[in-house]
Amino acid sequence: MSNWQAWAALAVxxxxxxxxxxxxxxxxxxALxxxxxxxAIGATDDRAAFFSTDTGIxxxxxxxxxxxxxxxxxxRRTGVFEYLAIWSVKRARARPFRVMAMLVVITAAASALLDNVTTVLLVAPVTLLVCDRLALKAAPFLIAEVFASNIGGTATLVGDPPNIIIASRAGLTFNDFLVHLAPLAALLTVVLLGMCRFLFRDAFRYDEDRAAxxxxxxERETIRDPRLLVQGLAVLALVVAGFVLHPVVHYAPSVVALLGAGLLVAVSKVEAKDALADVEWPTLAFFAGLFVMVGALIETGIIxxxxxxLADATGGNPLAATMTMLGGSAxxxxxxxxxxYVATMAPITADLAHTVGDTHGHVLWWALALGADLGGNATAIGASANVVVLGIAERNRQPISFWTFTRYGIPVTAATIAISALYLWLRYFALT
Structure with a gap:
């Protein structure tokens, strides 16, 4: 790839x-x-953009x-989201911060078992209904849930797609992630709750009449189609089982999701065109464009x-390498x-881990996972869950701007990365 193409790709x-x-x-x-x-400039081509697993969509x-x-x-056609919305509000006594805290904890916990994109797809509709019932702005609640999904996703191998890449390259297991990162994810969720109380303090307006x-x-009266609900929940349970049992069944999450969607359309009376009508097509198109652009940066050698x-700057010092990996990845x-990013950085991390040695080499993988997962909270396009939620918000006429998201994302990212740095230093350097 010529030098001018690299500069042109960077400029684009x-x-x-x-x-x-x-x-x-x-x-x-x-993005498109x-x-x-x-x-057009040749920074990538059709084969790299559409067929490559490293640089394509x-x-x-x-x-x-x-x-x-x-x-x-x-x-959504069954009324189950309305049911969950009313149920959660009643459990929180209609107090806005209690509602947010409940949704944040549920999102973080679910993101550890499902991938974080699936979690926000399920939680966002409930959130929109809750906010509509209580006359609250949905943006703060949706943004908080994105943060929770990315934090909760760090806890397990299946929680965030970058973790799967890291596990494959480093030979790590589900239990490795659980032991090394789950305690930190739980702590960061508590920290996030405290930050939400401060960051979104203007959003917790209590309307006594609405609450009453x-x-x-x-909530039971909201269920419009009990039979479809049973069918939908049964298929969803099978899909979740497929995600969790990935190390055993070896079906990719995408295959499990498509099989589940096909099965649900087949067994229910919902027509395929109606099921497809609720797909966020602009979000999928945005992802496609973004993947092609980032792939071009990889093709031209920029990333x-x-x-x-980043690796050379560490000079072989284990602690410096860990902190540089964490901060740089974020x-x-x-x-x-x-x-x-993780797909590109994984082989470099493997080489650096070998250079550092067995004693501290494995810490670099945790630094990469934490930096990539938590750094995704900083901007609206940093992680897949962010883009999905922004698409849902826009479709429901409650758009969230890039700067609105980033204004909250940067302090949350800074705080969680700082705590992660302290955690890595204490656990793997100071106390060993």
Whole structure:
């Protein structure tokens, strides 16, 4: 790849990022336009963009989203989300912060068992209904849930797609993630709750009349189609089991989601066109464009150059390497989606871990996972769950701007990364 193409690819990516940040152009148009320019200048080609597992569109992510969006769309017809909305509000006594705390904890816990994208697809509709019932702005609640999903997703191998890549490259197991990262994820969830109380303090407006109306409702009356609900929940349970049993059955999450969507449409009376009507097509198109652009940065060697510089800056010192990996991954994952970033950084991390040695080499993998997963909270395009929630909010006429998300994301990311740095230092250096 020639030098001018690398610089041109960097310029295109920077220009698209500016358009997304400023919202001068809709983010879908910006991403697809950027992808087209990357192809036009030869920074990538059709084979790399559409067929490469390293530099192309991650079809596993796209089809995972498609399948889960179809399942959620069918479930929405049953009234189950209204049921959950009323149930959760009544359990929280209609107090806004208690509602947010409940949703945050549920999201974080669910993201440890499911992937975080699936979790926000299930929780976001409930959140929108809760906020509508209580006359609250949905944006703070949705943003808090995104943070919780990315934090909770760090706890397990299946919680966040980058963790799967890391586990495969480093030979780590589900229990390895559970032992090393789950305690920290639990602590960070508690910290997030405390930060939410401060960051979103203006959103906790208690409307006594609205609260009384919700408390008087019977959530059981919201179920419109009990038979479809049973079918939907049965299929969803099978899909969740497929996700959790991935190490045993070896079906990719995308395959499990598509099988579940197909099965649900087949056994229910919902027509395929109706199930597809609820799919967030603009979100899928945005992902496709973003993957092509980041793939072009990989093809031209830009990401590898940055990653190698990150590795070289450590000088072989284990603690310096760990902290540089953590901080550098957090910054870079805020700019590009963390999935292609981790795919690029994994072989470099493996080489650096070998150089550092067996005593501290494994810590670099935890630093990479934490930096990539938590760094994704910094901006609206840092992680897949962020993009999905912004798409859902826009479709429900409650758009969340790039800067609105980032204004809250940066302090949350800074705090969680700082605590993670302290955790890594104490557990693997100071107390060993």
């Amino acid at each position: 990516f920077a220009a698209v990022y500016v358009l997304i940040v400023t919202e001068w152009v809709h983010r879908v148009a910006a 336009g950027g992808a087209a320019l990357m192809l 991650d079809w596993n992510v796209v089809f995972l989203l498609l399948g889960m969006m179809m399942i959620v769309g069918v479930l 109306e919700v408390m008087a409702l019977d 590898e150059t940055v990653s190698e510089a 910054v870079l994952s805020a700019i590009v989606d963390n999935i292609p």
